[in-house]
Amino acid sequence: MKALNLCVLGGTGFIGSHLVYRLAGLGHSVTVLTRRPERHREFRIGSAVRLLETNPYHAIALQAAFQEMDCIINLVGILNEAGKSRYQGAHVDLPRTVVKAMRATGVKRLLHMSALNANVNESRSRYLKSKGQGEDLVHHTPNIEVTSFQPSVIFGPGDSFFNRFAQLLGMSPLIFPLACAGSRFAPVYAGDVVNAFVEALGNDSLIGRRLELCGPGTYSLQELVQYTAQIVGRNTRVIGLPDFAARIQGHILGLVPGKPFTIDNYYSLQKDSVCKKPALTALGIKPRSVEAIVPTYLGDSYMRAQYGRYRSQARRS
Numbered sequence: 001m002k003a004l005n006l007c008v009l010g011g012t013g014f015i016g017s018h019l020v021y022r023l024a025g026l027g028h029s030v031t032v033l034t035r036r037p038e039r040h041r042e043f044r045i046g047s048a049v050r051l052l053e054t055n056p057y058h059a060i061a062l063q064a065a066f067q068e069m070d071c072i073i074n075l076v077g078i079l080n081e082a083g084k085s086r087y088q089g090a091h092v093d094l095p096r097t098v099v100k101a102m103r104a105t106g107v108k109r110l111l112h113m114s115a116l117n118a119n120v121n122e123s124r125s126r127y128l129k130s131k132g133q134g135e136d137l138v139h140h141t142p143n144i145e146v147t148s149f150q151p152s153v154i155f156g157p158g159d160s161f162f163n164r165f166a167q168l169l170g171m172s173p174l175i176f177p178l179a180c181a182g183s184r185f186a187p188v189y190a191g192d193v194v195n196a197f198v199e200a201l202g203n204d205s206l207i208g209r210r211l212e213l214c215g216p217g218t219y220s221l222q223e224l225v226q227y228t229a230q231i232v233g234r235n236t237r238v239i240g241l242p243d244f245a246a247r248i249q250g251h252i253l254g255l256v257p258g259k260p261f262t263i264d265n266y267y268s269l270q271k272d273s274v275c276k277k278p279a280l281t282a283l284g285i286k287p288r289s290v291e292a293i294v295p296t297y298l299g300d301s302y303m304r305a306q307y308g309r310y311r312s313q314a315r316r317s
């Protein structure tokens with residue numbers, strides 16, 4: 001494939017950092033838009049990746065950034081609302097501004113990150129509804145050649161699923177009460193998600209498609225958290241909360257700084273996050289399993305964090 005000029009929104013996050021380095025490694029020239037370049041100095045690694053401070057809600061700023069681009073990749077998304085970060089803004093207004101700026105600059109190709117179960121008709125989870133609205137909006141915009149991606153939960157170094165549960169298990173060492181323990185997931189490896197984006201870049205038959213991305217196995221949330229405990233060497237017993245207690249947990253933890261769990265998360269988890277039409281195998285990508293990848297990063301990063309905590313405690317005493 002010829003080297004392309006690519007512009008990535010949301011490229012400084014978990015998936016973005018996996019994707020951007022891969023695209024640069026393939027010889028593409030990658031511009032990553034960010035609201036806060038000072039927080040992402042690690043991206044200043046050479047001429048193939050350019051970090052550009054941009055307000056992604058500002059059409060004129062996006063038009064300036066999109067000049068000479070072959071493709072726009074939008075990864076922006078938020079799991080929870082906080083401060084000025086709202087679902088409507090990040091998942092609907094921002095994609096609307098992106099396609100408007102693309103039309104103004106004549107850039108046609110868009111790779112858009114959505115989520116499994118995103119649905120404009122979703123009645124309770126505002127995360128899934130707004131993701132569905134943004135996805136439909138970009139697919140229905142004339143002259144935009146879009147491929148959208150609907151992954152289940154994504155894992156890999158730096159993820160906020162296994163790493164987050166490893167951290168929470170450390171705070172509740174004996175018994176871990178878990179909301180929505182029976183919800184099912186088909187976790188997909190970040191490297192396989194990246195492969196799907198790379199495939200879409202060079203494959204015009206994927207224009208107009210909405211690709212469901214899942215890993216090879218399905219697990220209940222309880223199984224995944226129990227597995228996390230095993231990998232980080234904890235004997236914690238993971239216990240599923242009854243539905244009424246899960247709702248209460250969503251209301252209470254939604255008020256805690258960092259929002260470890262919210263009522264909107266509770267609503268999202270009422271639907272299993274598993275693929276009806278899994279796309280990876282059809283794209284020639286063999287999805288990798290949780291068991292093959294998670295122990296390669298979770299055990300180590302967890303032990304490093306524990307060791308760091310031990311050293312700072314030792315220094316204080």
Ligand SMILES: NC(=O)c1ccc[n+]([C@@H]2O[C@H](COP(=O)([O-])OP(=O)(O)OC[C@H]3O[C@@H](n4cnc5c(N)ncnc54)[C@H](OP(=O)(O)O)[C@@H]3O)[C@@H](O)[C@H]2O)c1
Pocket residue numbers: 009010011012013014015016033034035036040056075076077078079084085086090113114115116151152153154155160161
């Ligand atoms: N991680 C998963 O398991 C998973 C599963 C399904 C779908 N997804 C979707 O995949 C995408 C990427 O996920 P991720 O885990 O990589 O997310 P992430 O680590 O939180 O990164 C998202 C990036 O988007 C930008 N951003 C965050 N909030 C924003 C806001 N309110 N307005 C504008 N920009 C904002 C940030 O860039 P700057 O601060 O540099 O501007 C951030 O680096 C999201 O759309 C998410 O919904 C993720």
